Amino acid sequence: xxxxxxxxxxxxxxxxxxxxxxxxxxxxxxxxxxxxxxxxxxxxxxxxxxxxxxxxxxxxxxxxxxxxxxxxxxxxxxxxxxxxxxxxxxxxxxxxxxxxxxxxxxxxxxxxxxxxxxxxxxxxxxxxxxxxxxxxxxxxxxxxxxxxxxxxxxxxxxxxxxxxxxxxxxxxxxxxxxxxxxxxxxxxxxxxxxxxxxxxxxxxxxxxxxxxxxxxxxxxxxxxxxxxxxxxxxxxxxxxxxxxxxxxxxxxxxxxxxxxxxxxxxxxxxxxxxxxxxxxxxxxxxxxxxxxxxxxxxxxxxxxxxxxxxxxxxxxxxxxxxxxxxxxxxxxxxxxxxxxxxxxxxxxxx
Amino acid sequence: xxxxxxxxxxxxxxxxxxxxxxxxxxxxxxxxxxxxxxxxxxxxxxxxxxxxxxxxxxxxxxxxxxxxxxxxxxxxxxxxxxxxxxxxxxxxxxxxxxxxxxxxxxxxxxxxxxxxxxxxxxxxxxxxxxxxxxxxxxxxxxxxxxxxxxxxxxxxxxxxxxxxxxxxxxxxxxxxxxxxxxxxxxxxxxxxxxxxxxxxxxxxxxxxxxxxxxxxxxxxxxxxxxxxxxxxxxxxxxxxxxxxxxxxxxxxxxxxxxxxxxxxxxxxxxxxxxxxxxxxxxxxxxxxxxxxxxxxxxxxxxxxxxxxxxxxxxxxxxxxxxxxxxxxxxxxxxxxxxxxxxxxxxxxxx
Ligand SMILES: CC(C)[C@H](C(=O)O)[C@@H](O)C(=O)O
Ligand SMILES: CC(C)[C@H](C(=O)O)[C@@H](O)C(=O)O
Numbered sequence: 001x002x003x004x005x006x007x008x009x010x011x012x013x014x015x016x017x018x019x020x021x022x023x024x025x026x027x028x029x030x031x032x033x034x035x036x037x038x039x040x041x042x043x044x045x046x047x048x049x050x051x052x053x054x055x056x057x058x059x060x061x062x063x064x065x066x067x068x069x070x071x072x073x074x075x076x077x078x079x080x081x082x083x084x085x086x087x088x089x090x091x092x093x094x095x096x097x098x099x100x101x102x103x104x105x106x107x108x109x110x111x112x113x114x115x116x117x118x119x120x121x122x123x124x125x126x127x128x129x130x131x132x133x134x135x136x137x138x139x140x141x142x143x144x145x146x147x148x149x150x151x152x153x154x155x156x157x158x159x160x161x162x163x164x165x166x167x168x169x170x171x172x173x174x175x176x177x178x179x180x181x182x183x184x185x186x187x188x189x190x191x192x193x194x195x196x197x198x199x200x201x202x203x204x205x206x207x208x209x210x211x212x213x214x215x216x217x218x219x220x221x222x223x224x225x226x227x228x229x230x231x232x233x234x235x236x237x238x239x240x241x242x243x244x245x246x247x248x249x250x251x252x253x254x255x256x257x258x259x260x261x262x263x264x265x266x267x268x269x270x271x272x273x274x275x276x277x278x279x280x281x282x283x284x285x286x287x288x289x290x291x292x293x294x295x296x297x298x299x300x301x302x303x304x305x306x307x308x309x310x311x312x313x314x315x316x317x318x319x320x321x322x323x324x325x326x327x328x329x330x331x332x333x334x335x336x337x338x339x340x341x342x343x344x345x346x347x348x349x350x
Numbered sequence: 351x352x353x354x355x356x357x358x359x360x361x362x363x364x365x366x367x368x369x370x371x372x373x374x375x376x377x378x379x380x381x382x383x384x385x386x387x388x389x390x391x392x393x394x395x396x397x398x399x400x401x402x403x404x405x406x407x408x409x410x411x412x413x414x415x416x417x418x419x420x421x422x423x424x425x426x427x428x429x430x431x432x433x434x435x436x437x438x439x440x441x442x443x444x445x446x447x448x449x450x451x452x453x454x455x456x457x458x459x460x461x462x463x464x465x466x467x468x469x470x471x472x473x474x475x476x477x478x479x480x481x482x483x484x485x486x487x488x489x490x491x492x493x494x495x496x497x498x499x500x501x502x503x504x505x506x507x508x509x510x511x512x513x514x515x516x517x518x519x520x521x522x523x524x525x526x527x528x529x530x531x532x533x534x535x536x537x538x539x540x541x542x543x544x545x546x547x548x549x550x551x552x553x554x555x556x557x558x559x560x561x562x563x564x565x566x567x568x569x570x571x572x573x574x575x576x577x578x579x580x581x582x583x584x585x586x587x588x589x590x591x592x593x594x595x596x597x598x599x600x601x602x603x604x605x606x607x608x609x610x611x612x613x614x615x616x617x618x619x620x621x622x623x624x625x626x627x628x629x630x631x632x633x634x635x636x637x638x639x640x641x642x643x644x645x646x647x648x649x650x651x652x653x654x655x656x657x658x659x660x661x662x663x664x665x666x667x668x669x670x671x672x673x674x675x676x677x678x679x680x681x682x683x684x685x686x687x688x689x690x691x692x693x694x695x696x697x698x699x700x
Contacts, residue, residue: 090541120472120578122470141491141542142542146543147544152548155544156511156544156545159506159507159509164503191440193496194496201502221595224599225600225602228578228603242539250577250578250600253575
């Protein structure tokens with residue numbers, strides 16, 4: 001298969017971990033006889049520094065023309081604590097999601113047997129956890145109208161959803177559930193929010209065309225509890241943008257290491273794959289960041305194009321590195337292996 | 351001291367647990383020679399059933415005239431899954447908060463040594479947890495304008511905050527921190543939301559007048575992770591309404607039993623005290639619900655009026671019941687003690 005892959009390393013440890021994912025894709029390319037063409041572009045703080053904005057036109061164009069985007073990480077603390085900052089790296093990511101129409105963010109959460117002990121949760125609570133979060137990614141309060149009055153004393157954000165926005169991701173979630181444990185849990189705040197009541201209405205109706213899938217509902221506050229109390233109850237969690245942001249990060253600690261979790265953001269015409277961890281600026285350039293999340297996001301990319309065997313080769317190689325302890329210090333303190341060594345090991349095992 | 355206390359038992363297990371809190375207040379009344387006058391009124395589903403609305407005028411009036419409100423629980427599943435329902439029990443609670451001006455919801459989270467083993471989190475993670483959440487309660491997306499278009503295909507909720515709304519609760523949070531570990535963590539989503547940027551600006555400015563208190567910031571997604579990864583890092587968490595709803599429920603599982611957690615909702619002229627658990631309809635009338643959260647909310651009521659010794663008497667009695675194992679089945683499975691027996695024991699120990 002020929003694939004044009006746009007590489008957006010971004011900020012912090014993004015470039016380092018992305019480089020390992022590319023190594024693995026190149027190993028797959030050779031082993032399985034594909035042709036992957038990689039083109040790199042700037043995004044985030046890196047793009048602000050060099051081009052004055054977080055998503056330069058040329059970067060967007062590259063992504064639009066590519067078959068898929070492989071993303072590193074975004075964000076730089078120098079922009080975070082300045083509420084007055086007019087330009088922020090995160091805008092680049094949000095604009096990219098919106099412009100590419102990436103309406104569904106998909107985050108699998110699995111408890112890896114060899115990492116159970118790393119979790120803050122008890123083994124008996126998390127053992128067997130295997131769910132996936134479908135988070136709506138281009139609507140809701142992230143993209144609704146923002147206002148600040150002239151005096152700077154009143155600010156607002158609008159959370160808006162349309163039936164169309166809800167139904168397209170709901171269909172994806174139900175389809176995913178069909179191939180899994182056949183349960184969708186809609187997380188909302190329908191006892192308070194009008195938009196949540198629309199979610200409940202639309203999702204309930206769509207659920208009727210998937211009779212083999214059970215649909216249940218949780219208020220977001222309760223969901224935040226249940227994720228910690230009993231994560232194995234979940235199969236597919238479907239939710240809106242802001243709730244999904246919170247719950248997927250909460251969910252990410254279950255498995256014992258956020259450094260292992262990948263995500264896919266997909267739309268009708270494009271798809272982007274990235275680790276769920278942030279730019280982790282303190283670790284930048286130190287060769288300590290865990291490359292596995294980025295490598296697994298490359299595996300999700302392959303799956304997206306139906307290259308199941310290839311994706312499996314990556315996953316097995318990751319598994320091997322975990323079993324053999326060829327891991328970064330976040331997984332095994334005092335490990336002498338760094339980002340590059342782990343990346344090399346996994347790429348060679350493919 | 352003379353206190354007029356409005357009792358709002360509400361729904362589900364609300365009436366049962368509230369009755370135990372009243373017993374304890376009566377024990378305090380006798381022992382310490384106070385005069386407490388209790389008057390009861392309907393709220394929630396109970397009020398809808400009898401009066402057609404969740405917050406009847408007479409109930410509101412009773413609360414306005416009282417010195418404080420002691421609240422049971424609210425909510426009935428028969429209203430939850432009906433997105434079309436025009437009247438919902440929760441509206442009663444929201445209206446009450448708004449009408450009484452209860453802008454600050456205060457939820458202490460403590461890990462009780464005798465309950466460490468009940469937590470889904472590992473002992474070494476939670477041991478020593480002692481923080482309090484200050485959640486803004488009468489603003490934000492809960493009370494912003496709600497819209498549904500005529501066709502019922504687009505719905506929205508407005509999240510709006512003013513400087514005044516932010517600053518009054520921020521002052522309370524900083525004052526609380528002064529008497530504690532001297533740290534305030536503002537949780538927001540300032541990398542995305544305009545309203546969060548206003549929070550950051552206002553809170554930063556107010557922080558300058560509390561030089562002995564450290565102020566730091568966390569994005570809400572990160573906060574949802576940190577609560578589980580390292581809850582002992584927190585002292586006072588300050589946040590807006592919706593984030594506070596989610597994080598305080600998440601936080602409630604840390605200590606091992608949500609059945610122990612109380613909250614205070616306070617304003618300039620009124621104050622309401624309630625357990626943080628819900629109405630738990632499956633347990634209604636079965637004499638199994640844990641009354642401790644309700645009893646501890648009575649202790650918070652006493653503290654609010656400066657009756658520290660009295661509050662301490664309740665807390666010590668609760669402690670004794672936990673140590674002696676006079677607890678409901680949620681704490682010790684197969685316990686033969688019910689809601690009433692635990693309530694009696696605690697009241698008698700005062
Ligand atoms: C960086 C930030 C804008 C982003 C979000 O909130 O969506 C991140 O937290 C994520 O979840 O991908
Ligand atoms: C019942 C509901 C409206 C309420 C809220 O969301 O505020 C509850 O979850 C709470 O936290 O007190």
